[in-house]
Amino acid sequence: xxxxxxxxxxxxxxxxxxxxxxxxxxxxxxxxxxxxxxxxxxxxxxxxxxxxxxxxxxxxxxxxxxxxxxxxxxxxxxxxxxx
Numbered sequence: 001x002x003x004x005x006x007x008x009x010x011x012x013x014x015x016x017x018x019x020x021x022x023x024x025x026x027x028x029x030x031x032x033x034x035x036x037x038x039x040x041x042x043x044x045x046x047x048x049x050x051x052x053x054x055x056x057x058x059x060x061x062x063x064x065x066x067x068x069x070x071x072x073x074x075x076x077x078x079x080x081x082x083x
Contacts, residue, residue, distance in 0.1 A: 024078040026058055031071035042074050056080055
């Protein structure tokens with residue numbers, strides 16, 4: 001998602017805005033309140049949901065979460081294995 005400089009300037013001063021390069025991600029939305037059981041389920045689903053080849057993997061160490069009124073959206077990048 002991109003925003004013009006005027007929109008970014010209008011955000012609260014204590015809000016952290018990060019720019020990330022374009023990348024492939026796997027995401028999962030878990031409805032309801034976030035719990036440890038749901039967090040573990042989400043991690044397992046991200047790791048098992050997509051049949052990756054031997055070159056790529058889901059990097060759950062770079063997981064990001066967006067908290068919504070009705071649940072949590074979790075996303076992790078799909079990256080190439082280092083050589």
